[in-house]
Amino acid sequence: MKINKNLIIIEVPDTLKALQNLAKQVRKSINIPVIALTGSFGKTSQREMIFSVLKQEFKVLTTKGNLNNHIGMPLTLVNYKDEEVVLLELGTNHMGEIAFLRDICRPTITLVTNIGTAHIGNFKTIKNTFKEKMSISKNSKYFLKNVDDNLIKKANVKANIIEYGVKRREITYVKIGNISTYTYNFRGNKYKVSINSDIDYLVNYSVCAFKIGLLLQMNIKNIIKGISLFKPAPSRMERITRGKHIVINDCYNASYETMISGLDYFEKQPVKDKIVILGDILELGLQSSKIHMDIAKYIAKKKFNFDEIHLVGPEMKCVYTYLNKKGFNVRYYKKVEAVSKAVLRGKSAYLKASHGIGLYKLLEKD
Numbered sequence: 001m002k003i004n005k006n007l008i009i010i011e012v013p014d015t016l017k018a019l020q021n022l023a024k025q026v027r028k029s030i031n032i033p034v035i036a037l038t039g040s041f042g043k044t045s046q047r048e049m050i051f052s053v054l055k056q057e058f059k060v061l062t063t064k065g066n067l068n069n070h071i072g073m074p075l076t077l078v079n080y081k082d083e084e085v086v087l088l089e090l091g092t093n094h095m096g097e098i099a100f101l102r103d104i105c106r107p108t109i110t111l112v113t114n115i116g117t118a119h120i121g122n123f124k125t126i127k128n129t130f131k132e133k134m135s136i137s138k139n140s141k142y143f144l145k146n147v148d149d150n151l152i153k154k155a156n157v158k159a160n161i162i163e164y165g166v167k168r169r170e171i172t173y174v175k176i177g178n179i180s181t182y183t184y185n186f187r188g189n190k191y192k193v194s195i196n197s198d199i200d201y202l203v204n205y206s207v208c209a210f211k212i213g214l215l216l217q218m219n220i221k222n223i224i225k226g227i228s229l230f231k232p233a234p235s236r237m238e239r240i241t242r243g244k245h246i247v248i249n250d251c252y253n254a255s256y257e258t259m260i261s262g263l264d265y266f267e268k269q270p271v272k273d274k275i276v277i278l279g280d281i282l283e284l285g286l287q288s289s290k291i292h293m294d295i296a297k298y299i300a301k302k303k304f305n306f307d308e309i310h311l312v313g314p315e316m317k318c319v320y321t322y323l324n325k326k327g328f329n330v331r332y333y334k335k336v337e338a339v340s341k342a343v344l345r346g347k348s349a350y351l352k353a354s355h356g357i358g359l360y361k362l363l364e365k366d
């Protein structure tokens with residue numbers, strides 16, 4: 001056995017606490033902008049949009065993948081080298097977790113993407129979700145306030161507030177298409193911004209990134225370039241082209257809000273042979289039955305013209321029963337293993353569920 005003589009091994013009573021304390025010390029040693037964001041959904045896409053902008057001018061240390069919890073976030077910080085900006089995604093599924101992570105990374109710039117029903121089983125109420133998410137802003141110098149979110153726009157935050165949103169006056173001529181565009185009006189000048197996507201909520205995310213770029217005194221041309229180069233993370237509204245058909249892989253995670261948004265998006269796609277494969281939304285607690293039934297009612301109300309609807313997981317059984325009675329071509333499976341990959345052949349499909357349901361297995365090569 002070869003031993004690396006340059007390797008330093010330190011024995012500690014608790015490796016997790018040691019990691020977190022080390023991250024705190026790293027944070028104390030650096031005096032650069034530290035951006036931290038959280039939200040009920042869209043965190044990773046918003047982070048990737050900001051990263052795409054910042055890296056046009058800065059060396060950026062950012063969260064990789066889904067390393068946004070009490071282990072992943074400290075791991076990111078301890079890997080600091082000589083970066084000029086730190087960009088962190090903070091996740092939570094129980095009260096107090098954001099405050100704990102915030103006190104480790106001590107962000108100077110914070111934002112909350114939105115407030116929704118994700119993890120409502122643990123938070124119990126939207127009020128608690130709001131409280132948990134907004135705790136990220138404590139002691140930060142700047143807070144980016146999303147005025148497109150009805151709860152966040154009313155929040156009382158003790159920080160320098162920078163408002164952003166599609167509904168603000170500086171954003172005009174929004175056009176959603178294969179390449180979405182809008183005009184950003186700043187100090188008497190008009191700047192055309194392009195996003196390489198037809199997903200409408202990315203306009204909001206790009207405006208946030210634009211504001212952060214301005215805050216860090218970036219060249220506006222570089223901000224616009226960064227937005228145009230944005231690419232979604234895998235399994236988050238990821239578009240896969242298969243001949244004349246498309247597959248929208250959106251099965252990294254799920255909430256009520258993101259599921260109905262995805263269904264609306266897929267309905268508008270100009271392709272034929274459409275099917276959807278939906279799985280359970282997890283961590284909804286006592287509200288699970290109601291939220292899944294709300295999905296069923298939404299589908300029925302919108303009268304989506306999908307050729308087939310495939311439903312996976314125990315919580316989707318009520319959705320199956322409801323839609324079956326309404327005359328939809330719907331099929332039910334207890335587990336993803338019961339779904340044949342053949343259902344995707346010759347079809348355009350939208351896949352959405354919590355990661356634990358495993359819909360991603362349908363896209364894996366045999």
